[in-house]
Amino acid sequence: MSEKLEAVLSKEPRRGVQYGITIIIVLILLASSMPALGGADITAKGFEMGRNILGGILTPDTSLLFGLGDSGVAYLILQTIAIAFLGTLVGAIIAVPLSFISATNIVPRPVVIITRFIIMAIRTVPSLVYGLMFIRVTGPGPFAGVMTLAIVSIGMISKLFIETIEDLDSGILESLDAFGSTLFQKIRYGILPQLGTDFISILVYRFDMNLREATILGLVGAGGIGAPMIFALSAYHWHQVGAILIGLFILVFVVEILSDKLRQKILHG
Amino acid sequence: MGWYDKLFEAESFTLENGKTVTQKFTRLPLILFLLLIGIVVSVWVTGFSIVTLFENFAGFWKIFGSMFPPKLSYFVQVWRPLLMTIQMSLLGSFFGALLALPIAILAASNMTNHRAINLTARFILTVVRTMPTLVSALIATYIFGLGTFAGTVAIFLFSFSFVGKQLFEYIETVDMGAYEALTATGANSSRAFVTTIFPQILPTYLSTSLFAFEGNVRYAAILGYVGAGGIGMILNEKIGWREFQSVGMILLSIFVAVVIIETVSQQLRKHLS
Numbered sequence: 001m002s003e004k005l006e007a008v009l010s011k012e013p014r015r016g017v018q019y020g021i022t023i024i025i026v027l028i029l030l031a032s033s034m035p036a037l038g039g040a041d042i043t044a045k046g047f048e049m050g051r052n053i054l055g056g057i058l059t060p061d062t063s064l065l066f067g068l069g070d071s072g073v074a075y076l077i078l079q080t081i082a083i084a085f086l087g088t089l090v091g092a093i094i095a096v097p098l099s100f101i102s103a104t105n106i107v108p109r110p111v112v113i114i115t116r117f118i119i120m121a122i123r124t125v126p127s128l129v130y131g132l133m134f135i136r137v138t139g140p141g142p143f144a145g146v147m148t149l150a151i152v153s154i155g156m157i158s159k160l161f162i163e164t165i166e167d168l169d170s171g172i173l174e175s176l177d178a179f180g181s182t183l184f185q186k187i188r189y190g191i192l193p194q195l196g197t198d199f200i201s202i203l204v205y206r207f208d209m210n211l212r213e214a215t216i217l218g219l220v221g222a223g224g225i226g227a228p229m230i231f232a233l234s235a236y237h238w239h240q241v242g243a244i245l246i247g248l249f250i251l252v253f254v255v256e257i258l259s260d261k262l263r264q265k266i267l268h269g
Numbered sequence: 270m271g272w273y274d275k276l277f278e279a280e281s282f283t284l285e286n287g288k289t290v291t292q293k294f295t296r297l298p299l300i301l302f303l304l305l306i307g308i309v310v311s312v313w314v315t316g317f318s319i320v321t322l323f324e325n326f327a328g329f330w331k332i333f334g335s336m337f338p339p340k341l342s343y344f345v346q347v348w349r350p351l352l353m354t355i356q357m358s359l360l361g362s363f364f365g366a367l368l369a370l371p372i373a374i375l376a377a378s379n380m381t382n383h384r385a386i387n388l389t390a391r392f393i394l395t396v397v398r399t400m401p402t403l404v405s406a407l408i409a410t411y412i413f414g415l416g417t418f419a420g421t422v423a424i425f426l427f428s429f430s431f432v433g434k435q436l437f438e439y440i441e442t443v444d445m446g447a448y449e450a451l452t453a454t455g456a457n458s459s460r461a462f463v464t465t466i467f468p469q470i471l472p473t474y475l476s477t478s479l480f481a482f483e484g485n486v487r488y489a490a491i492l493g494y495v496g497a498g499g500i501g502m503i504l505n506e507k508i509g510w511r512e513f514q515s516v517g518m519i520l521l522s523i524f525v526a527v528v529i530i531e532t533v534s535q536q537l538r539k540h541l542s
Contacts, residue, residue, distance in 0.1 A: 005454050009464060030363060033356035036417045036498075046412040053408060082311035089308070124524040126491040126501070129516075132508055136328040142315035147322070216403040219494060223315065226401070233407055245400070252399045 056238025057245055065243035073247035076225040080251065083142050083217070083224050084210040087149025088157075091210075092203055095154050099161035105168065123155030127213060131220040142223030149210045149217070157206055164198040201263045208259040215248055225251075273299060336517030343518045346503065351522050353417055354499035355530070357492075358485035361421045365428025366478035372429075373436035379445060380466070391437070398430035402488060406497040417498030424489060428481045435477045436470065443469045472541040479534045486530050490523050 065073050101107050102115040130151050134144040173190045181189070218226025225248060232240035277294035284290060311317070374380045376390035406423035413419045447465035452458060493501020500519060507515040 005451075005456075012464075026363070029359060033359045036353055036356035036360050036421050046414070049411045053411075079314050082314040085307055086311040086315060086317055120528065121524060124487065124527050125520055126487070126504070126523075128491050128494055129504070129508070129520070133329055133332045136332060137325045138321055143317050143321070146311075146315050146317055212401060215401045219403065226404075229404065230407070233404070245404075248401075249396065249399045253395060 052236070052238050053241065056240075056242035058242070059239060060242035060246050061237075061239040062243070064240055065246060071228065073225075073243055076228060076244070077247055077251050079142055080211065080214045080224040081255075083145040083149060084207055084214045086146045087214070088153055088203055088207045088210050090146065090150035091153030091157055091206070092199075094150065095157040095161055096199075098154065099158040099165055102158065103162050103165040105166055105170070119155055119158050122151065127152045127217070128220050131217055131222040135221060140221035140223075144220075145214060145217040145222035145224055148222055149213060152213060153206050153210060156209070157202060160202045161199065164195055164202070168194055197266050201266045204259050204263050204266070208255055211255055212252060332513060335513040336520070338514070339517035339521045340512075340514040341518060343515045344522065347500070347519055347522045350493075350498075350500040350503055351526055354489045354492075354501070355486055355526065357417050357421045357499055358424055358482060358489045361424025361489075362428045362478060362482040362485050365425045365430075366432045366474070366481065368425075368429050369431075369433035369436055369478075370474065372433050373440055374462075376433070376437040377440035379441055379443075380462075394430050394433045394437075397426050398434065400426070402427045403491065403495055406492045407495040410496050415496040415498075420489060420492040420497035420499055423492060423497060424485050427488075428478070428485060431481050432474070432477050436474055439473045440466070440470055476538040476541045479538055483527075483531050483534050487523075487527055 064071070068074055098115065098119065102112055102119065104112050107115075127148055130148045131144060134147040134151075138144045138147060168191065172194070173186055176186050176190045214224045214226075215229075216226045218224050218228070219230055221227065225244060229241065229244045229248075232238075232244060273296070274293055279291040279293045281289050281291040372390050372394065375386055376394065378384075378387050381387060381390075402423050405426050406420055409419035409422040410416075413422060443466055448461050451461040451465055456464075489499050489501070490504065491501050493499050493503070494505050496502070500523065504516065504519050507513075507519065
């Protein structure tokens with residue numbers, strides 16, 4: 001490299017001290033976290049387990065993987081999709097009013113602080129705890145899963161909705177006012193076109209996430225593909241585990257591609 | 270969508286200057302129809318029922334109410350597992366993010382000009398990402414034994430795949446001009462990467478990693494459910510014993526910890542962007 005260039009490159013501001021301090025802080029944090037690494041006990045049994053699991057995925061239980069009955073992977077996938085779909089929808093129905101009363105350009109500041117605090121609190125409770133609570137309401141099964149996902153989605157959906165609402169261009173509403181539009185016309189032509197595409201795109205994104213979330217609800221008996229997977233795992237039925245994991249992989253992969261495409265289309269026409 | 274436009278004719282308007290414009294028939298009925306089918310099928314498959322919901326919703330509030338007031342004295346037993354959860358998230362996120370950088374470089378087509386390597390790296394990221402964290406945690410407990418190490422491994426895998434994917438997508442959008450200029454003058458590719466590409470991706474890299482850490486703290490709280498250590502263990506135990514006031518205290522502690530971590534991390538991320 002030419003000397004001239006070296007000279008220019010060496011003129012770059014030196015941030016050594018800054019980087020040094022950051023690295024020291026991170027190292028201290030990491031060192032103090034080391035206890036979390038305790039308790040590892042990698043024995044020959046562990047290796048064998050690992051090999052069994054890998055073997056199971058490579059030789060899946062084909063009757064389960066291609067079965068069309070109630071316990072086949074196809075039906076489980078359908079059920080998981082249905083849970084995620086309805087969960088997103090119900091979550092959105094709750095999140096829309098909540099977002100409007102949490103947007104700084106719609107309601108006064110103190111109200112915003114309270115509603116955002118509520119949203120934050122809703123978001124903190126782990127999904128499995130909601131699952132256990134809803135089982136008391138709906139009984140075990142996919143219905144509980146729908147309600148759990150609905151509540152769990154509120155946090156993220158309303159956070160993104162609020163951002164969209166706060167970006168509303170009020171100039172359009174003012175000009176509609178100047179036209180003498182009615183309230184309904186203002187909502188129909190001034191607000192919906194501005195919010196619609198973003199809202200739908202957010203929901204598609206959340207649906208994608210809910211699908212992943214729906215796969216673990218089975219742990220508490222809230223339906224979906226998770227329950228048979230956990231049963232198979234705890235019974236060491238590796239071929240069944242393999243079949244379900246393959247189904248899951250295809251499901252998540254396909255939905256991710258489709259939802260990316262759909263969002264591109266929605267946002268950019 | 271060609272068939273749809275053929276089925277429903279576009280409406281044409283003649284403007285004042287004589288020009289004709291056409292407006293395609295609204296897609297709304299089709300979208301509503303598909304949505305309706307989706308809802309009907311889903312309601313049928315999941316057994317969703319508004320009636321049951323309204324009739325039994327009291328059960329939800331009953332459990333919720335029994336968590337109040339949270340048993341504050343129980344905090345003595347909460348803080349240690351809570352700290353463990355944060356430590357698990359920190360270690361898992363850090364090493365996950367660290368390993369994500371090289372794989373993101375391998376996956377980005379503008380950094381690694383080799384299709385097979387790109388696709389392999391992306392495939393690894395996708396496979397790891399598909400696996401629900403709880404399942405990888407369960408498998409990790411089989412291999413590494415019960416405890417926080419298994420949880421750390423699960424968090425590590427998630428952070429690795431999440432940061433890796435975000436980062437490689439971002440790397441593909443960076444400005445390559447400076448990199449090319451530097452390599453043209455004879456700098457080797459690693460020197461050129463460190464001086465031109467790395468400063469561009471560093472803010473996004475750090476902020477994605479911090480974001481993953483935030484989410485991981487919240488997520489790590491449930492890993493205990495499969496025996497992977499942390500606060501989820503006592504949470505699961507207390508729910509099992511129906512000591513809901515203790516459950517309330519655990520949830521309150523998680524809430525406070527998450528609020529503190531998110532506030533700090535959001536401030537840091539604001540500085541980065």
